[in-house]
Amino acid sequence: MARVSPAAPSCHGESSTRTAPALSPVVAFVGAPNVGKSTLFNTLTGSKRTMGNWPGTSVEIGRGAWPTTRGPFDAIDFPGAYSLDPQSPDEELTRDLLIDAPIQERPDAVLVVADATALTRSLYIAAQVREHPYPVVLALTMLDVARRRGIRVDTTALENHLGCAVVAIDPRKGTGFDELEDAVGRALEHADQAAPRERDLPTGEADEFALADERFAWIDAAVEASTVRAANAPVALTSRIDSVALHPILGPLLFLAVMWGVFELTTTIAAPLQDGLDQLVSGPVSDGARWLLAALHIDHPVVTGFLVDGLIAGVGALLTFVPLMAIMFLLLALLEDSGYMARAAVVSDRAMRAIGLPGKAFLPLLVGFGCNVPAIAATRVLPDAKQRILTSLLIPFTSCSARLTVYVMLASTFFPDRAGTVVFAMYVISVALVIVVGLLLRTTLWRTMGSSPLVLDLPPYQVPVPRIIASVTWVKLRAFLQTAAGIIVACVTLVFLLQATPAPGADGRFGAVAPQDSLYAASAEVITPVFAPAGFDDWRTSGALVTGFVAKEAVISSWAQTYALEDPSAQDAEQQGRSQLGRAIHHTFETTSGGHTTAAIWAFMIFTLAYTPCVATLAAQKREIGWGWTLFGIALQLSIAWALAVAVFQILSRVL
Known part of the structure; x- marks a missing residue:
């Protein structure tokens, strides 16, 4: 299938060598900020990860070889984005490479990373990607946090509604990676069968507002079909701590x-x-x-x-x-x-x-x-x-x-x-x-100059993982x-x-x-x-x-x-x-x-x-x-x- 440009300049402007073979399938990692996308990418690519600016842009992306039993995948970590409607240069790059680029320059598959605790918000970009003929796999993170909040997600029901593979993973603990590798591999093998999802739009309505309304309706139906919330869910520890941590004084x-x-x-x-x-x-x-x-x-x-x-x-x-x-x-x-x-x-x-x-x-x-x-x-x-x-x-x-x-x-x-x-x-x-x-x-x-508010997904409080702490500390040191x-x-x-x-x-x-x-x-x-x-x-x-x-x-x-x-x-x-x-x-x-x-x-x-x-x-x-x-x-x-x-x-x- 299509191949993305084989090399990207580094952050200093010089060309960096691609870490995966020239014919390796290209897998794009996309998702909203703070869903665990980059943690997943870093864990999968390990020491084979490089950073660089995409050719023709000043936007920094992560790139590396994802070693699998099927051979290495060329993984690309796109900037965090809530949707494919660009509001900044990094979001514009994501849209350019996924939607606006010529067929031969697009990735072979898209791995969408979603947060189980905020499924509705995380699925909007998945809905947009599914409107195009990409092999798509959804990696669902933070299921343990969702369970503590009384939220249960049926991945099989979600998979049936989305029309793509859904895999439960934990990038911090390193679980679910074998299943994710298998799902991406199968999606690549059947790439010629990938088809855009059918959109339920009234006749004659195709403006942006109608498209957005249809996507939210599709997302709500998927969440309702796959998610169960406990009636007496306990107040999350995160909420109790935030009552102090986010207090104005x-x-x-x-x-x-x-x-x-x-x-x-x-x-x-x-x-x-x-x-x-x-x-x-x-x-x-x-x-x-x-x-x-x-x-x-x-x-x-x-x-x-x-x-x-x-x-x-x-x-x-x-x-x-x-x-x-x-x-x-x-x-x-x-x-x-x-x-x-x-x-x-x-x-x-x-x-x-x-x-x-x-x-x-x-x-x-x-x-x-x-x-x-x-x-x-x-x-x-x-x-x-x-x-x-x-x-x-x-x-x-x-x-x-x-x-x-x-x-x-x-x-x-x-x-x-x-x-x-x-x-x-x-x-x-x-x-x-x-x-x-x-x-x-x-x-x-x-x-x-007008000011704009800070839009930021607050991750749940978690016990720090020694492996991640050691890695971050060593990179900076x-x-x-x-x-x-x-x-x-x-x-x-x-x-x-x-x-x-x-x-x-x-x-x-x-x-x-x-x-x-x-x-x-x-x-x-x-x-x-x-x-x-x-x-x-x-x-x-x-x-x-x-x-x-x-x-x-x-x-x-x-x-x-x-x-x-x-x-x-x-x-x-x-x-x-x-x-x-x-x-x-x-x-x-x-x-x-x-x-x-x-x-x-x-x-x-x-x-x-x-x-x-x-x-x-x-x-x-x-x-x-x-x-x-x-x-x-x-x-x-x-x-x-x-x-x-x-x-x-x-x-x-x-x-x-």
């Missing part, structure tokens, strides 16, 4: 308490693990590197300095934050898999819509607290171009996980007894900044490690070369120059006076901020390099690593602030929060909204960051 307070607990728990558990890694890097690893160089008769100071004071000090300082990131990602994955994060979206959406921001824009903004790059790509779900531009400009103010490493390091150094609370405060400030800047832009540039292995190594190398090169007119030679006389220091000194009103006008601090343009993790690595080069003779483990680095940074801020250390460090953290996140974010913005708006965003971020930093220092230095 208690809901936001609960959300703040939960997030404070996450940050407090993260910093408390991670601290001893970070100390252990710090001692490992600054002690045995550094000593081992020196011993190995000596054993190889490599005693050139440039080589030793680059490997020990450059790569090991810079990258090692960053890698000590791996336990912190792992714990943070684990806790957030628990909240997400339990179903609570969807409630957090609803609670926060109310506040956003109260000031006129698009309700649906909260979804990409929420993603931004993990990483700004996929968050900007997620703005494609917004139907209006103005909303996409506005949200893309606000996302850099969401405090991504890269900035978390800087907050934790500074909070642990300057506020050791309240580190978790300080980090939590930075995220509260980030949310406030998004709201205020959004209101400012909305009332100046886009006064006539791996991305963090890839950054450390790529961008950070490049930054460390560049910073070392600049620090090893004498500035024009300075004494010394390459590899033998005092840090303050290096080209790195001279370059940083150019912008250092700008930060004098904010209390941190030191070349080591401004240099770290410059490298932070590449990646916020580089702030720590550049600091580690700079202060390691200033005192390379320190050998005592208690005087090295994060403890020594913390004391050195503390001394710098105390000096530049004139004794107002607390005011200066708060000003620095807020500047770090507000200024441009990284070059990857800029690339994502350029792709989504163009160079003009991207440059406007950079100017906006730098202006707000500097103004806030100065205001914070000037105010706190007078009241503290």
